[in-house]
Amino acid sequence: MTQQLITLSNRISYLTPVGPTDRPILMSVTGDRHTLMIDSGNSKAHAELFLKTLKDTGKPLPDLTAVTHWHWDHIFGLAALSVPSIASEDTKKAMEELTDFKWDDESLDERVATGVEIQFCADAIREEFKEQRDIEVVLPSVTFEDELTVDLGGVTCVLKQVGSDHAKDSTVVYVKEEKLLFLGDVTAPLMYAPVWHFTAEETLKLLDQLDQFDADTYVISHYKPISKAEYQQEAALLRKAASLVTDYQGDLEQMKAELSSHYDRPLSEDEIEILVYFANGVA
Numbered sequence: 611m612t613q614q615l616i617t618l619s620n621r622i623s624y625l626t627p628v629g630p631t632d633r634p635i636l637m638s639v640t641g642d643r644h645t646l647m648i649d650s651g652n653s654k655a656h657a658e659l660f661l662k663t664l665k666d667t668g669k670p671l672p673d674l675t676a677v678t679h680w681h682w683d684h685i686f687g688l689a690a691l692s693v694p695s696i697a698s699e700d701t702k703k704a705m706e707e708l709t710d711f712k713w714d715d716e717s718l719d720e721r722v723a724t725g726v727e728i729q730f731c732a733d734a735i736r737e738e739f740k741e742q743r744d745i746e747v748v749l750p751s752v753t754f755e756d757e758l759t760v761d762l763g764g765v766t767c768v769l770k771q772v773g774s775d776h777a778k779d780s781t782v783v784y785v786k787e788e789k790l791l792f793l794g795d796v797t798a799p800l801m802y803a804p805v806w807h808f809t810a811e812e813t814l815k816l817l818d819q820l821d822q823f824d825a826d827t828y829v830i831s832h833y834k835p836i837s838k839a840e841y842q843q844e845a846a847l848l849r850k851a852a853s854l855v856t857d858y859q860g861d862l863e864q865m866k867a868e869l870s871s872h873y874d875r876p877l878s879e880d881e882i883e884i885l886v887y888f889a890n891g892v893a
């Protein structure tokens with residue numbers, strides 16, 4: 611699958627994601643003085659491809675990197691980058707847990723068996739690296755608690771740790787002048803668990819925090835940038851699902867019936883999946 615560099619504005623470009631290897635979007639935000647790379651990629655090869663496509667298209671190379679959360683597909687690329695890297699203190703702590711891991715098949719299988727790793731990621735790691743598991747976890751050089759503002763020159767990026775079910779350390783990046791909110795994976799469920807799930811409490815807390823940002827574009831790492839209207843629709847669905855799971859104590863059939871009557875139409879597969887994740891989150 612070919613990855614493409616998409617130019618969103620004269621300041622912002624991104625490399626499209628890849629499904630089977632779980633490569634997320636990599637983005638560059640260019641100010642008058644500095645260029646920030648958002649997320650480092652799932653491998654050195656991924657990070658290097660991004661730098662090459664920027665270079666080939668005559669765009670400035672990043673002199674700073676920020677990672678959104680500790681998951682492998684967002685951080686393994688740091689090993690290929692020589693520029694300062696920024697992450698929340700919690701992200702660094704979670705990354706420290708990974709530094710001694712081995713990544714051969716046996717070690718991956720063992721961690722999947724003990725629940726430290728999940729099959730989904732082990733499969734994607736095999737797909738990305740094949741037999742060449744030259745993986746090195748490089749820790750971020752600059753850390754922050756809660757929030758950090760990076761002035762790129764005429765463009766301001768606010769890094770805000772919002773948490774989420776998906777990863778407690780999750781940080782979003784708000785590019786103020788461009789009215790763009792880089793969401794990373796915050797709209798995805800918790801995957802490092804026996805069943806993938808959302809909780810009503812974390813979801814509502816997250817959505818309230820995201821509401822503080824005035825954005826026209828929202829970037830979902832394993833999908834694409836979406837409009838404000840699309841984001842609001844997704845957020846409304848998550849809020850509705852959070853209230854349904856509470857009202858019906860996780861009874862999936864009742865949740866489905868109620869959401870379907872709320873929309874006055876049959877539910878889409880995506881909508882049903884979200885309800886399933888919320889039902890899964892009820893202990």
Ligand SMILES: [Zn+2]
Pocket residue numbers: 679681776777795
């Ligand atoms: Zn993730």
